Amino acid sequence: MNLRRLLRWVSGTLATVGVAAAAIVALNLRGEAPLPTAETLQTTPALVAQGAYLARVGNCMACHTAQGGAPWAGGRGIETPFGVVYSPNLTPDPATGLGAWTSAEFWRALHHGRSKDGRLLYPAFPYPSYTHVTREDSDALYAYLQSLKPVAQANQAHALRFPYSTQAALGVWRALFFAPGAPAAQAAFAITTSSSSTPDYQRGAYLVNGLGHCAACHTPRNAMGATRDGQALAGGLIPVQNWLAPALTDPAQAGVQAWSEADVMALLQTGVAPHGSVIGPMAEVVYRSTQYLSDADARAMAVYLKALPQQAKVPSAPPAPPAASAMARGAKVYEAQCAQCHGAQGQGAKDEAGQPAFPPLAGNRAVVLADPTNLVRVVLQGGYLPATAGNPRPHGMPPFQHLLGDEDVAAVATFVRSSWGNQAAGVGTIEVYRARERRSP
Template identity: 75%
Template sequence: MKRILWTISCALAALGIAAAAVVTLNLRGEEPLPATETLQSTPALVQRGEYLARVGNCMACHTTQGGAPFAGGRGIETPFGVVHSSNLTPDKAHGIGAWTSAEFWRAMHHGRSKDGRLLYPAFPYPNYTQVTREDSDAIFAYLQSIPAAADANRPHALRFPYNTQAALGVWRALFFTPGAPRPEATQTAEYNRGAYLVNGLGHCTACHTPRNALGATTDAKAFTGGLIPVQNWYAPALNAAHEAGVKEWKTDDVVALLQTGVAPQGSVLGPMAEVVFRSTQYLSDADARAMAVYLQGLPQQEHKALAAGAAPPANALARGAKVYEQHCAQCHGDQGQGEPGAFPALAGNRAVTLADPTNLVRVVLQGGYLPATAGNPRPHGMPPFQQLLSDEDIAAVTTLVRNSWGNRAPGVGTIEVYRARERRGL
């Protein structure tokens, strides 16, 4: 009996110590909030905040289709359930009209709401924690200046135990540390500005970094590419020339890709097209160039060549050639050469030969649409083929383009096409 009581006592003590550690880790760096508002808003500060809110792409998540800007309510699907974005308008009952700039800063920097609740990292505070207080204040001043919307915040629809503050506290204790910009003394001011934008407001690692089973990223794998949860698009590695690295590009071409969505070496599709449309096309020339310089300076991954597998079956290639001739050659050319300024080349296109063929399959299923930008206001697009082509046809034609005109990559199976359809209900 004494041994049992001793074991129980030890277990309770261990739980108490663990709970205290979780609480302590979740309070790291937090300071008492001032009792009154100290921020003095000015037109210049509001204007700067509007620009920074675009850089952070805040409207994309905090606005529903057809809804009031920043009124929240958009459902963000995660592997753990749906998180609904909050109302950021100055409505006092449902928005942030009753907040202070210090409370807003705490949300950005520490991931904690006005009432003290821990926020879910679908709001990318693991990145926003690097945003400066000055920039946070500017964004707050801008949000306080927009029309108020009385849209009530929708409750999240997360599964147990992910819907509990206790589970979120443990996650944060394991994976979140409040941060700050860390300029590199050996780099230029332009490079450091780019690092600040890419890693902070731009939160590029949120998509371009793989996540573990609990949805967390690690600095050690930053920019190495990752499948975007639920959306089922692969965000390619930004530090690998065979994926989406831009180290060998002209800096002006990287700037063009960020601001217009197109460059001589490639164009953006899928979720990145929305990022360019809503966010990066509005970058100042100086900031776009700074981001380009930083991205070009990323340490590069070693290219591990794909294992040479068996050649695709002749019947699959023949079927793919027939589909290509009927539906693809008119735009992409008989030799996959494309048409400069209109339709991308498939020959030598690294997006076609990615080890993970998810994006290629999704483009064929859903179509490919470039963002309409000031620098490319009327882009060409590719129609969807999900209702016209069978899984076998799509597997055959994607296998063909991955193994023609000098391209070499593993073939695509019908099961991969089926999964791409099912994951988004196509």
């Protein structure tokens, strides 16, 4: 290739890149109006109080507070398959936090996923859900955050691999997977039921699909980290954490269509209900967020979750019977380590007040999930319910990873999945190894 042809090739390539970059920018600016130059929001105590409540609903503090750090000052590392994203400072410090932001700029961050300076934000900040938040609620959140004590703490640079660290790559991702502002009630499902037009349903849809950002965990993701189309709330392995967030659309997993509204409310507000309890990442959500739901909002979420269309995943064939040696080994481990709390027949136990203390394992849908990851994680790391106003002294399960080897954990998991009427596939040592090392399949 001579010099002239080389220059033409370089020029053409740069022109193509320029056109592509312009197209990406145009796609990512769609729906955005110019921001006002002056602040017009009138802050009142009632607005601040509303914002404090909404911040709890969105569990915002959990990500924006580093362990041992100042509340709301950011710095918590959020691991993703593409590297670590560090949460920013949300206190009203003018140099390092939100002190110089306007309510319109804050709204743009939630609704469009863009920072004060126009940069595209990474979806570890769940703006694909927050885009459904109303401007009124955004203003309330802004008013609350501006009322906090300022903390001077500079934001930490993200540690993302190339090319995921570039705005161009993020722009392509957004062009493919993000459209701002779909109505929250239709964000997960376009359904029409007898309840879908009621105020409770609409409010529940808004909370679940907006600030609650339930889809961030309960929807499977593709190789690019985007939620899969047509599989909203259908469950999936939480990236990096490798806990299974069960499907809210499957009665055999976490679907609650057959539950009463009161039981769904109890699970959200206390972490325990007659049909189940929360552990793992969901325990933190209840502890930091949903236990503070008003009764009206908890009821609205229950109405929406109960209305979700259910589709049970029917296995193609019944599971193969586990090996007799695995069942015998698992029975010994169960008798020595588990039966005292969970009962000889897996029936569970109640406390002196008649409240559930240790969950039954017989007929427990969390035990017989097709993916045994959560069961194995609980055996290894323990299971702890959140302490809530409605359940202030929950019982917990100690970890056994220091006591039981992989073969014993696999055996006892196989035993409880195949006893007392339970019928689920056995667990192998490779699955225990993956859970112990927090590796995905």
